[in-house]
Amino acid sequence: MITEFDHIVVGGGISGLSRAYSLQKQGVKVLLLEKENRTGGVIHSKTTACGVTELGPNSLAITPLLEQLIEELGLNDQLIKANEVANKRYIYLKGKPILINPKTLIFSNKVIGFGSKIKLLSERFKPAKNVPNETLAGVIKRRFNNEILTNLVEPVITGIYAGSPDKLEYKSSMKRMYAMEQEHGSFTKGFLASRKSGNKREIVSFKQGLQQLTDALRDQLEHVSYEAVQFISLPNDKVVVKTSKKNYNANALTLAVPAYVASELLRPIDDQIAKLIDQVEYPSLLGWQVTFKTTSIQHRIPSFGILFPSISKKVIKGIINYSEIFGTNDDCRHFTVFAAANSTNKEQVEQAVIEEFRSVYGVKDEPIESIFTFYEKAIPQFNVGHSELMKTIDAWEKIYPQIKILGNWRTGVAIGDCVNYA
């Protein structure tokens, strides 16, 4: 095995794979090192009798770069677009799932009251502001009110970050929203402008699941090795990477690993930057990938899924109706259910998830397939201070030009963001 490379990429998730692929295309001799015996990172698809089961992310929102990548990888004929029904979203309020649309939002009191409707309709007239260190909760209360935060925004944010709007930084966690306010003066005007320009991002997956994308990227790479990186040093401005098996030498290195791994690997080089990176929080999350016979589901809810705000007092935070979005097999229905859990309460949470799900969908029968997946450190939180930390890392990379730091915790958690940044 060769041990000399131009560039080494550590981490075989979508960030590392995209980075290695892009470097190799530029003629760089690149080695990708991945600690597990598979690439893909949190993207992990399985094929079952009912079709695809996603153990991590379920879908991606297409971006121009992703479109180009899919074309280059020859995956166009494998792409599946979300059914029309995926435009429908439900929020669980007052004991039942409520479809969110202008009718329920403005012409009924099912989601918000009169005062909130006025806030929603008059938001466009509120002047834009740029408040330093503002949280997501802060901006929603500033431009709307607390009811809109608790009934509408908080469940959406939980669906993306599994975190709290009281801690998430507005500017870095919701970049598109922030840009709407700064560029158009309000969310309403920004939203209408993006609709007008046809900027809506299509939701897609692949016939064999999202892992088809990461597998196709891996198959393009000439040098991939399944070894955990344990230590990095920079003798004479070069890079030495020590793994569980051997030492590799290179001129440059990309770290495409979670923040808590990057922090450990960078500690011997610069303890200060390691301490700062270590501050990125990762809440844990429980996922339930479950499949029932279609005939077992009494209340079918054709939509992308249901979000559960904290005020619903449910353990479940979100349900994705995978079969409604991408399904082709009419005999069975596959769902991904997410709940907040930690290593000490996950067994109780599993029970509560099953009971709550059964009650919402009216299911008595046993599932055809049931997999619980516990993500000890699920999604990085872009909490207040995150944009400053990213600036510090940008400056640090100029001092250590042989090291580039990537990953979903740098510029955005969506798969499209990871590919763009890589």
Ligand SMILES: Cc1cc2nc3c(=O)[nH]c(=O)nc-3n(C[C@H](O)[C@H](O)[C@H](O)COP(=O)(O)OP(=O)(O)OC[C@H]3O[C@@H](n4cnc5c(N)ncnc54)[C@H](O)[C@@H]3O)c2cc1C
């Ligand atoms: C449950 C869940 C659901 C999600 N749903 C969606 C969704 O529907 N749509 C969407 O767009 N996004 C979704 N996301 C977010 C998105 O999937 C991730 O942000 C993205 O896939 C992360 O990619 P990454 O390459 O940055 O990190 P990872 O996928 O975490 O990859 C990091 C890689 O580094 C490897 N590694 C770690 N330590 C070492 C080491 N010492 N040596 C070598 N390798 C190492 C790991 O094994 C891993 O393969 C979801 C995330 C989760 C957790």
